[in-house]
Amino acid sequence: GESVGLHLPxxxxxxxxxxxINCAYSNSASDYFxxxxxxxxxxxxxxxxxxSNMDKRQGQRVTVxxxxxxxxxxxxxxxxxxxxxxxxxxxENWANTGNQFYxxxxxxxxxxx
Amino acid sequence: DTGVSQDxxxxxxxxxxxxxxxxxxxxxxxxxxxxxQTLGQGPEFLTYFQNEAQLEKSRLLSDRFSAERPKGSFSxxxxxxxxxxxxxxxxxxxxxxxxxxxxxxxxxSRLTVL
Numbered sequence: 334g335e336s337v338g339l340h341l342p343x344x345x346x347x348x349x350x351x352x353x354i355n356c357a358y359s360n361s362a363s364d365y366f367x368x369x370x371x372x373x374x375x376x377x378x379x380x381x382x383x384x385s386n387m388d389k390r391q392g393q394r395v396t397v398x399x400x401x402x403x404x405x406x407x408x409x410x411x412x413x414x415x416x417x418x419x420x421x422x423x424x425e426n427w428a429n430t431g432n433q434f435y436x437x438x439x440x441x442x443x444x445x446x
Numbered sequence: 447d448t449g450v451s452q453d454x455x456x457x458x459x460x461x462x463x464x465x466x467x468x469x470x471x472x473x474x475x476x477x478x479x480x481x482x483q484t485l486g487q488g489p490e491f492l493t494y495f496q497n498e499a500q501l502e503k504s505r506l507l508s509d510r511f512s513a514e515r516p517k518g519s520f521s522x523x524x525x526x527x528x529x530x531x532x533x534x535x536x537x538x539x540x541x542x543x544x545x546x547x548x549x550x551x552x553x554x555s556r557l558t559v560l
Contacts, residue, residue, distance in 0.1 A: 367548075375553055376450070376537055376539070376553050377549075378551070379548045379549065382546075382547045382548065422488045424547065430502075431502060432494060432501075432545070433505070436488030436489045438487060439488050
């Protein structure tokens with residue numbers, strides 16, 4: 334079946350460095366993508382989203398890139414801080430399924446002070 | 447507290463018992479979602495509501511699972527005849543707009559089936 338997956342399950346970065354978290358999706362019909370952050374013991378928290386008619390979107394310290402040709406999504410975090418340590422999930426919305434969002438396995442980001 | 451509230455936060459039950467979880471969404475949000483999350487995995491979509499209408503329920507894991515949102519406000523998720531494989535975190539989320547992936551999640555209800 335179709336699935337959302339991540340290239341790396343864990344990522345460690347030095348405080349102040351930039352982080353890049355990758356996500357591969359296999360459903361070519363997906364038209365909307367979201368990144369979530371989940372801290373230990375908490376529910377996921379929305380970070381940023383991007384629709385399939387865009388290839389880049391920027392937020393505060395975060396940038397999402399979408400490459401539809403290779404079905405790849407990435408989240409870039411600038412000047413990573415200890416508070417960024419969490420598990421990051423990408424989620425996709427299959428076209429014409431309403432608001433059903435399907436999450437990947439997640440990448441655990443650890444920021445080293 | 448204006449966030450999504452879930453109750454109970456933890457539930458331990460014996461196999462075969464029924465359990466019910468409650469979710470109170472953010473008050474002005476008309477969309478409500480249920481997800482299940484097991485250790486090391488991303489949230490798994492179960493079902494969602496637009497006001498009191500259940501728009502999708504085919505992803506509920508079995509006929510032992512059911513969800514309601516009778517008045518378009520709070521929602522309940524019931525699991526009948528629990529099995530050990532039902533042990534997981536059950537997450538509720540809500541959103542205001544129909545066409546958004548910005549879901550506001552609660553902290554979840556953790557179920558342990560002995």
